[in-house]
Amino acid sequence: MIRLFDRAPDYVRRFERYVPSRPDPELMRQYGVSHLYRLNNNENALGPPPAAREAIAAFAPGRAALYPSGDAYDLRQALAARFGKSPEQFLAGNGSCEVISAIIRAFCGPGDAIVTADKTFAVYEWVAKFSGIEARLVPLVRQALDPDAMLAAVTENAKIVFVCNPNNPTGSWWDKAALERFLVRLGGRALVVLDEAYREFLDDPDFPDSMKIMERHDNLLVFRTFSKMYGLAGLRVGYLCGSEEAVDMVRRTHIAYSVNALGQVAAAAALENDADHIAATRAMVEDAGRFLRGVFDAMGLEHLGGAGNFIMVRTPVSDTLLYRRLMMKGVMARTMTGFRYPNWIRVSLAREEAMEAFASALRGALDVP
Amino acid sequence: MPGELSVLMEIPKDAAFACPAANVAQTLAERSGFDRRESYRFQLTVEEFILCLIGVIQEGDGLRVILTGKRHLLRAAFAFRAAELSLGGLNSAVRDVVRSAGEPPRDLGLLLAAASADRYNLEHQGGDRFRIVAEVDRRYPEPPPVHAPQNLQPPYRIVRHPDAARLTQAAALAVNAYPAWQSPGCFQTPEKFADLADAGEIACVLALDAAEQTAGLLTWSPCSDQALYFSGPFLFTSGTDRDDVARLLLDGFLEAVAREPHAIVLSVRATADLLPGYFEPLGFLQSCAGTVCEQRPVVFRHLREDAGMAAWCSPRIEDFLRRSYAGLAMTRDILPVEEPGGAARRESLLGATLDRWRDLAELRPFLDGQDMAANLTAHVKAIREKGINTILYYMDLSRPWDAALAGDLIRSGFSPKLVLPYGGQSDMVVWQHDQTV
Structure with a gap:
């Protein structure tokens, strides 16, 4: 019944x-x-950029019969070379949305919460809600994420703060000083996940260099995507970067083989001469x-x-x-x-x-x- | 008193269990703080429904009964499987017809069960599975007089979860300031409104002025899986501040429901303080009292992008439907249905909700049957005899058998007034009975 x-x-x-x-x-x-x-x-x-187009055109149809690299090995090598990091600090996903899910699964359990803005990319809130995790939503102030209010929302059970930087849909962003102040005042009480899906559209020296900042703050994770600037939305490739320890934790809850072979090849090529x-x-x-x-x-x-x-x-x-x-x-x-x-x-x-x-x-x- | 009590029973196909189940209902009502009269009605509802449904369910099956006591009501939900369902007795408005026709005792029991409850609803859950939900309301005291706040001053702000005293005051203010038809029925007894809000069955945004005085209110609650029904905005300010408070309430409302699982919000009782641009007009419903008739606007808006869909349509209303969709800039695949050549079931079943407060009766078809036209006519007659003028009928275009009833409706004096996108499982046509018929 x-x-x-x-x-x-x-x-x-x-x-x-x-x-x-x-x-x-x-x-x-x-x-x-x-x-x-x-x-x-x-x-x-x-x-997509020219190198990615060439990689897609050169992809032999017969390769579709073979499983892709289960952990996007070559793409992680390319990302490591691009950002001067270890390949172990990268995790590729089927778009950044898959990586958001993996992060929440890795760090949140029953009774936990995430903190994010009320008017921002919806997927953090959605994944939290359909996973039984509280989504604590902080109102924007003057169309921008409010660092003070977000800090105040981080109580003991708040495990992750999602910061969309630049924010979708307002286009506002935290500069270097704002992010640094936030991280210092947070004092490692929660993980900070920076969603930099639109980072490549900015050419401003005040925009935070998150790849450098994470070297001082091991609770900082950054994800980016090949769907926006790199024009590969149809192939669904996103990636996460953080300390080896943090990425190892996320990898445990991440489904291997989720990024298709063509996507891996095209994404790695997109980084060349871009x-x-x-x-x-x-x-x-x-x-x-x-x-x-x-x-x-x-x-x-x-x-x-x-x-x-x-x-x-x-x-x-x-x-x-x-x-x-x-x-x-x-x-x-x-x-x-x-x-x-x-x-x-x-x-x-x-x-x-x-x-x-x-x-x-x-x-x-x-x-x- | 606890916030909510619930009892679950799996009852075998044996009438001997009806009486013990009724005793459980009585205990639940008492423990939930209901008085003797309501407790007795609930007991009777549970006992009679069980006795009737025992005769309907299949051999070897049981009846799943969930009894719930909330602050504002008692609810009994009966889930069962039935291959041949005949629930003609639930057509509460045609009780005299049932009696004179000498229907079997099973229907009289259903009639008694339906009459004991304040409302009931039958859901067809697919295949041979059904669920009946019957509710008995708490009686609330008459509200004390309330005084309008004075000299309201900006800045205004909204609150999502006001306390019970504030809710009670705001509902009473709304009743004083606006015509009865624009308020939810629970505003008549504002304490009930506060209890409904506490139980999560109605939600609201409330506006406060700089001195924390109540400046406005807007309420909403689900009216289907896909639709939220709102009332308001109710404004207690004056002058130019009214638009500011209305905007705060409307933005607060839409932001609150934007990521909830509903596709549309709608109202047939929005106040004149609704700001332009927030909602789409769908048309008007007519309301007459005596010789005075007025046109009441119906408004709606999507919360998401319209994905388009198919709609079943009788040729009798195809022009009306196409015109309505064109006016809404809405794309639909119109699928034709013919009038029923002969329904398999003898008895149709209509659900009727009567609201004397707003002079409104609403009819929904639960089951098709050979007697649908007669059943509609009987309902209309009974409703008119109760002094209710506005009679609406809701046709869900996701169900071909429902869409095919257009001819029966026209013959019974109804006309299609407007299309409510996503008002049911899919779009819904709202029909109104012509008051001159």
């Missing part, structure tokens, strides 16, 4: 599954459009940001953006309605209600053609000439 539903733990029953968007052809059919600009996931419109690709991407993002800020200003719309290849704009209608209206014009943006920014949308900063299409669709959707 016991229903399957009732067999799941309460914290799983209460959790709502994530519903990803449908494939482009299906969306185009639904909305009756012949082209779709995807500006919802902050992908890099320039695609300066031109990074410079070109930053230039595209800067141009797009300047263009959209002008559009929003002309329409009298409040906007918010900083580091990263995205910008948020406050809309005079509900974001979920605007999403549908934009879709009917072949443009996909991200609604921000789920980020606790009702009536805001987030738009990826991409090539000129896509930005102009978005601007035109926005004017049409809001009935602005």
Whole structure:
């Protein structure tokens, strides 16, 4: 008589599954459009860097029959060489989301908590909740993570502090001094996980060099991704870096073989001679940001953006309605209600053609000439 | 008094266990602090449902009963398997028809069980599995007079979990300041509102001014697996501050529910203080008292991006549906259903919720049957006789048999008023009975 539903733990029953968007052809059919600009996931419109493209093209189909390296051996060698560290300090995952799960499994048990912001990347909160771990959410102050309030939230059972730096979706970030002060005042009472998914979009000397800082603070873990700057979102590769001891602990709860062979090869290649690709991407993002800020200003719309290849704009209608209206014009943006920014949308900063299409669709959707 | 008491019983298919189970219900009611009258009604509900369901469940099966005592209600949930289910007696509004037709005692027992409870609900859980939940409410005292706060001053802030005294005061203020139809029924007895909030069955954001005076309130609670129903914003400020407080309440509400497992929020009783841009208008429902009729707006918003879906649709309302979806910029695959050629089940089953406070009756189909049109007509007649003017019917477009009932509804005097996206398992058409019929 016991229903399957009732067999799941309460914290799983209460959790709502994530519903990803449908494939482009299906969306185009639904909305009756012949082209779709995807500006919802902050992908890099320039695609992968040249070396990664070559690696993908050279990947022999026959290799698909073989298991990949179970611990992304070559990719970790490449990362170690890039950052001057030991390969044992790196752990590769199927996107950084998988690594977030592994960290929470490694360091949190029943009755424990994580601390993060209320308006930030949702996956820390989601993983904690569906794992039965308390997610302690600290409100942003002036659209930025509040170090004092986050410190105050770290009580005895708080095991991890997740800091999205730069923060998705506000683009705000802690500089070197802010991070250092935070770590000193925390005094090793909890692990600090820096999510640097958008780090490569910044070229500011005040941005913290987390790879160096972790040498002084062994409770600091950093993860980054190949999905954003490196244009490999479809291959799902992210990585974690920290002290050997911390990474060893996370490795125990991490599923081996989770990164596919093509992803490993492409990610390792992406690190080679990437300066031109990074410079070109930053230039595209800067141009797009300047263009959209002008559009929003002309329409009298409040906007918010900083580091990263995205910008948020406050809309005079509900974001979920605007999403549908934009879709009917072949443009996909991200609604921000789920980020606790009702009536805001987030738009990826991409090539000129896509930005102009978005601007035109926005004017049409809001009935602005 | 404990916050919540619960008893679980697995009862074999043997009527001898009905009386002991009723004794357990009585003890639970007493231990939960309910008075004799409510305790007796709960006892009767449990005993009669068990006696009836024992006759319905399959040989070798049992009945799983969960009794729960909360501060504001007693609840009995009965889970069972039944291959041939006939629960015509649960059609509470047609009791006279049942009696004159000389139905078997099993239905009369069900009728008694349904009548003893303040409300009941039947869930079809797939295959031959069903669950009936029946509830008996606590009686609350009339609220004492309340005085509106004076000279409210910014800055305003919101609180998510106010204490019971603050909740009671805010509900009483809302009742004083707004028409009855805009308030949740529990505002009539504000102590109940505080108990519901304590039990987690209703949530709210409350606004305070600089001197910690109550400045506003907005409440919500789930009305289906996918939808939250909100009431408000109720504002106790004046002048230009009203928009600021409304914005605080609306933002606080949406931020609170943004990552909860619901797809939409909606209201048919939003106040005129709702700010533009936060919600989408779906249409209007008409409410008439005497010769005066007014149009009451229905608003909603998605909490997530619309993924599109399929909707079953009778040809009788296809134009209405397509027009509604076009107005909402919402894509749907319309799947045609024909009118039922002859339902397998003889007796249909409708659930009815009556709310005299808001002059509202709501009908939901639980089971299709050959007598659906007659059953609808009987319900409407009985509801009208109770003096309730607004009668709504909810059609879930995820169920082809439900969508196919459009003809029965039109013949019974209902018309489709609006589409409520994700209002049920999928989209829902809200029908209203024409008050001139």
